[in-house]
Amino acid sequence: MSIIKTEHLTYTYSTGTPFEKTAIDDVNLEIEEGEFVGVIGHTGSGKSTLIQHFNGLVKPTSGKVMIDNEDIWGEGVDIRAVRFKAGLVFQYPEYQLFEETVYKDIAFGPKNMKLDEEEIDRRVREAAAFVGLKEHHLQKSPFELSGGQKRRVAIAGVLAMRPKLLILDEPTAGLDPKGRDRILGQIKEYHEQAGNTVLLVSHSMEDVAKYCGKLLVMNQAKVYMYDTVEAVFAHVEEIRGMGLAVPQISRIFIELARAGYPVPSNVYTVESAKQILLETLRKGGSAHA
Numbered sequence: 001m002s003i004i005k006t007e008h009l010t011y012t013y014s015t016g017t018p019f020e021k022t023a024i025d026d027v028n029l030e031i032e033e034g035e036f037v038g039v040i041g042h043t044g045s046g047k048s049t050l051i052q053h054f055n056g057l058v059k060p061t062s063g064k065v066m067i068d069n070e071d072i073w074g075e076g077v078d079i080r081a082v083r084f085k086a087g088l089v090f091q092y093p094e095y096q097l098f099e100e101t102v103y104k105d106i107a108f109g110p111k112n113m114k115l116d117e118e119e120i121d122r123r124v125r126e127a128a129a130f131v132g133l134k135e136h137h138l139q140k141s142p143f144e145l146s147g148g149q150k151r152r153v154a155i156a157g158v159l160a161m162r163p164k165l166l167i168l169d170e171p172t173a174g175l176d177p178k179g180r181d182r183i184l185g186q187i188k189e190y191h192e193q194a195g196n197t198v199l200l201v202s203h204s205m206e207d208v209a210k211y212c213g214k215l216l217v218m219n220q221a222k223v224y225m226y227d228t229v230e231a232v233f234a235h236v237e238e239i240r241g242m243g244l245a246v247p248q249i250s251r252i253f254i255e256l257a258r259a260g261y262p263v264p265s266n267v268y269t270v271e272s273a274k275q276i277l278l279e280t281l282r283k284g285g286s287a288h289a
């Protein structure tokens with residue numbers, strides 16, 4: 001069953017000048033429930049504009065957006081209910097944090113869902129613990145926290161609504177590799193635990209290769225490709241032509257496989273490359289023994 005479907009989706013920013021910018025151009029897309037999708041593309045290709053359509057933050061200039069088989073701009077649809085179902089974590093957590101305490105910030109969504117106090121409290125504590133925030137963080141001002149912690153609060157605020165569709169716009173920008181892995185690991189866990197759909201906009205090909213099952217490639221306001229990581233990376237030259245780089249480790253294995261060496265072409269991380277090389281060497285060793 002599809003969780004996201006678009007039909008001829010087009011969005012044009014009117015810039016207040018005679019020049020208009022078509023950021024999304026006639027996009028027809030279908031994403032199945034339960035996928036973990038990486039959204040990639042060069043700067044300005046339309047990634048943020050596209051995903052902002054999926055929780056109704058942006059209204060199409062023309063075309064349709066269906067979430068969970070419902071035309072979200074159809075007559076009688078409550079767009080707030082769509083936003084509870086499709087939670088969006090903004091690129092800059094500051095845009096999402098405005099309450100005086102971390103607790104209140106995380107509680108904001110569940111409160112709007114009109115849940116009772118007990119349920120709100122349960123969800124706040126659960127979401128905070130899930131992203132690794134400690135009890136003592138809850139009464140702090142979100143603005144006293146570090147960049148990584150602010151991101152955790154922003155993510156917890158969305159998770160507390162338990163969205164079927166979790167959309168994250170570069171949630172790890174500016175974090176060190178350890179911080180990035182921690183946050184992405186938690187997102188992966190949310191996806192696996194609940195079987196929810198996750199859309200992750202990222203500039204890091206390493207991250208999307210490591211965490212996502214499918215990739216949606218945006219290029220000049222259009223969806224250029226939507227397929228498995230392996231199928232997308234097989235177009236290594238085209239990808240490079242779009243200013244995106246297939247991770248080096250994957251390129252080495254793709255080229256070796258193409259040259260006829262008995263290695264898999266779907267190797268995305270240094271750890272798995274290491275495992276494969278060790279296994280190959282071990283086998284080679286025993287063959288000579």
Ligand SMILES: Nc1ncnc2c1ncn2[C@@H]1O[C@H](COP(=O)(O)OP(=O)(O)OP(=O)(O)O)[C@@H](O)[C@H]1O
Nearest residue numbers: 013015021023041042043044045046047048049050
């Ligand atoms: N508020 C706006 N007004 C006018 N044009 C805009 C606005 N926001 C984005 N654009 C333009 O729309 C196009 C798509 O922008 P968008 O931010 O969706 O791309 P992106 O792929 O997310 O880029 P990035 O990787 O830099 O975040 C770009 O050309 C951008 O300049």
